[in-house]
Amino acid sequence: MESDTKYKRLKDLSREEFILPGTTVCGGCGGLxxxxxxxxxxxxxxxxxxxxxxxxxxxxxxxxxxxxxxxxTNMASAPAGAQGVRDALDILIASGRLKPEDDMKVVVLAGxxxxxxxxxxxxxxxxxxxLDFYYFCYDNEAYGNTGMQMSSAxxxxxxxxxxxxxxxxxxxxRSHKKDxxxxxxxxxxxxxxxxxxxxxxxxxxxxxRSMQYKGPKLFIAFSPCPTGWMYDPSLTVKIARLAVDxxxxxxxxxxxxEVKHTYIPSKFKPxxxxxxxxxxxxxxxxxxxxxxILEDIREDINSYWEQYKK
Amino acid sequence: xxxxxxxxxxxxxxxxxxxxxxxxxxxxxGFNVQDFPLYGAERRGAPLTAYTRISDGTIFERGIISSPDxxxxxxxxxxxxxxxxxxxxxxTNTIIIINTNRPHDISExxxxxxxxxxxxxTEISMSVIGKGSAISAAMGAAACRVTGLINKATVxxxxxxxxxxxGISSExxxxxxxxxxxxxxxxxxxxxxITRAETSQLLTKTIVLPYEAPAISTPNVIASGNIxxxxxxxxxxxxxxxxxxxxxxxxxxxxxxPDGVISLDDKEFPHIDYDHCKGCLICYEECPIxxxxxxxxxxxxxx
Ligand SMILES: Cc1ncc(C[n+]2csc(CCOP(=O)(O)OP(=O)(O)O)c2C)c(N)n1
Ligand code: SF4
Ligand code: SF4
Ligand code: SF4
Numbered sequence: 366m367e368s369d370t371k372y373k374r375l376k377d378l379s380r381e382e383f384i385l386p387g388t389t390v391c392g393g394c395g396g397l398x399x400x401x402x403x404x405x406x407x408x409x410x411x412x413x414x415x416x417x418x419x420x421x422x423x424x425x426x427x428x429x430x431x432x433x434x435x436x437x438t439n440m441a442s443a444p445a446g447a448q449g450v451r452d453a454l455d456i457l458i459a460s461g462r463l464k465p466e467d468d469m470k471v472v473v474l475a476g477x478x479x480x481x482x483x484x485x486x487x488x489x490x491x492x493x494x495x496l497d498f499y500y501f502c503y504d505n506e507a508y509g510n511t512g513m514q515m516s517s518a519x520x521x522x523x524x525x526x527x528x529x530x531x532x533x534x535x536x537x538x539r540s541h542k543k544d545x546x547x548x549x550x551x552x553x554x555x556x557x558x559x560x561x562x563x564x565x566x567x568x569x570x571x572x573x574r575s576m577q578y579k580g581p582k583l584f585i586a587f588s589p590c591p592t593g594w595m596y597d598p599s600l601t602v603k604i605a606r607l608a609v610d611x612x613x614x615x616x617x618x619x620x621x622x623e624v625k626h627t628y629i630p631s632k633f634k635p636x637x638x639x640x641x642x643x644x645x646x647x648x649x650x651x652x653x654x655x656x657x658i659l660e661d662i663r664e665d666i667n668s669y670w671e672q673y674k675k
Numbered sequence: 676x677x678x679x680x681x682x683x684x685x686x687x688x689x690x691x692x693x694x695x696x697x698x699x700x701x702x703x704x705g706f707n708v709q710d711f712p713l714y715g716a717e718r719r720g721a722p723l724t725a726y727t728r729i730s731d732g733t734i735f736e737r738g739i740i741s742s743p744d745x746x747x748x749x750x751x752x753x754x755x756x757x758x759x760x761x762x763x764x765x766x767t768n769t770i771i772i773i774n775t776n777r778p779h780d781i782s783e784x785x786x787x788x789x790x791x792x793x794x795x796x797t798e799i800s801m802s803v804i805g806k807g808s809a810i811s812a813a814m815g816a817a818a819c820r821v822t823g824l825i826n827k828a829t830v831x832x833x834x835x836x837x838x839x840x841x842g843i844s845s846e847x848x849x850x851x852x853x854x855x856x857x858x859x860x861x862x863x864x865x866x867x868x869i870t871r872a873e874t875s876q877l878l879t880k881t882i883v884l885p886y887e888a889p890a891i892s893t894p895n896v897i898a899s900g901n902i903x904x905x906x907x908x909x910x911x912x913x914x915x916x917x918x919x920x921x922x923x924x925x926x927x928x929x930x931x932x933p934d935g936v937i938s939l940d941d942k943e944f945p946h947i948d949y950d951h952c953k954g955c956l957i958c959y960e961e962c963p964i965x966x967x968x969x970x971x972x973x974x975x976x977x978x
Pocket of ligand 3: 392910931933935936937947953958959976
């Protein structure tokens with residue numbers, strides 16, 4: 366895609382930090398890596414409305430890592446909280462108590478348990494009301510904060526603490542990841558994108574491009590999680606890259622409903638290369654190789670990309 | 676007879692599993708046991724505690740162990756960490772086992788505290804397994820040994836059982852962990868532990884909290900970025916070190932450090948803030964020309 370933003374290479378990223386270090390999230394957290402890059406584009410004037418999850422540990426009383434503001438909500442209602450904050454800012458501006466140039470961007474910050482499951486109803490409501498906000502979902506594919514229970518974002522074939530592989534269910538997670546992108550798209554918001562911390566220029570371009578639209582702007586960030594996915598924290602970036610290169614994580618955006626892939630690998634790598642990096646897929650290879658399940662996973666990837674081949 | 680063991684580690688050390696290994700091994704030997712972890716609101720790298728009680732009778736005691744017979748410290752940086760406070764409640768009868776590679780710095784100050792033993796479980800794990808971060812087998816075996824109640828063969832069985840139950844399926848990795856457990860077991864003496872009286876934790880008075888206005892009673896931080904006061908640098912077992920003769924200031928480590936602890940100077944050279952670097956080693960893994968090397972944390976590289 367032709368770049369309509371200032372982001373063309375790594376050195377176009379901002380050197381300023383908006384999330385200061387000292388937070389209690391795990392070393393090597395892919396979600397934090399994505400959020401840090403996302404925040405660099407949005408700049409300082411941000412209010413996070415944070416659904417309960419790992420990232421509520423970012424602000425740990427009496428400390429905050431943010432240079433902007435932060436508000437905690439329960440898992441189901443961050444988008445409703447965002448509506449309240451947006452309304453309050455609008456009223457302050459309209460009554461002259463806040464200068465328009467001091468306005469803040471309202472950002473929902475939520476995990477996949479919140480995004481795909483519990484907050485779906487309040488998100489649907491917020492998009493329907495055309496709330497002017499950003500939604501940042503760090504998708505670590507399970508309920509991380511409470512110990513990696515299965516969510517509807519957990520991929521088929523992965524082990525979570527509530528979908529362990531057993532004799533009758535060798536796949537671990539038997540259900541397939543919910544297509545939240547399409548659920549959001551059916552609501553017709555102006556902007557939706559998937560992003561990955563391994564592709565910072567693509568990520569920055571998308572955030573930057575989305576800023577010109579008023580209304581709901583939604584981001585799903587691929588968020589490798591060393592603790593829950595069971596891999597060495599140093600491999601976060603490698604795993605994020607493999608997810609894109611094997612076709613498991615499609616980088617795309619939908620502007621006013623029109624879907625466009627922003628990066629398509631010229632040749633897809635075998636999906637095993639991705640799966641074998643993580644303990645949560647161990648049971649697909651040891652003690653016996655689960656060929657049928659691996660075939661299902663390949664089939665899912667192929668049929669996804671098939672629909673976009675012209 | 677009751678033995679109370681308290682384990683201190685950081686998320687990722689496998690301290691919860693260590694407490695389970697001790698509990699399972701003692702159970703296999705016919706004792707009644709309890710084991711449980713205590714997490715704060717923190718994650719991998721942050722201090723956490725786990726507990727094991729072993730008794731030949733029914734265990735009525737509940738809750739955390741405040742007067743331990745045995746304290747296992749999986750990382751020497753925890754000794755001075757006020758959040759962990761691993762020596763709290765330990766007296767001169769308490770057996771204290773510390774995983775460390777700097778024996779001189781440690782034993783001087785601690786000699787008076789109790790019966791202190793130092794082992795370098797990280798080194799043992801690195802030489803056998805090739806990795807030194809998860810040391811559950813080593814710490815569990817050390818605890819079992821000093822109780823004087825548990826056989827080496829039983830500890831090895833417990834290691835296999837517990838590692839299998841957390842999803843480790845590689846036979847080779849399990850075998851190597853058994854080897855590490857055996858080495859740690861053999862490197863420590865065994866003791867006869869004198870049981871302490873049960874500690875009563877009953878409160879006799881109800882604490883009444885007066886009403887406060889929400890501005891006071893709700894957590895409200897009016898500060899920007901003050902988390903920088905918290906130093907997460909102690910989380911590291913290994914530290915990344917930049918070789919400035921090689922570095923070609925490509926920005927890669929700066930871009931991918933999740934915690935944003937690498938900054939660039941005027942000449943675009945990266946600098947690591949060691950007070951906060953958590954030691955995830957993404958920068959080391961990603962540097963395209965290997966201008967970053969890894970060193971084990973020790974007193975000599977502390978500034
Ligand atoms: C309504 C509600 N149910 C349960 C919880 C307990 N809880 C807190 S965090 C969390 C997990 C959230 O998972 P996810 O949204 O995927 O975010 P992650 O923890 O992975 O960052 C749960 C279940 C809650 N806070 N609110
Ligand atoms: S559990 Fe995973 S998502 Fe949560 S803080 Fe740790 S690495 Fe990040
Ligand atoms: S090890 Fe490297 S990437 Fe990880 S926190 Fe430290 S400086 Fe950042
Ligand atoms: S990644 Fe390596 S070469 Fe690039 S700036 Fe960092 S240390 Fe230097």
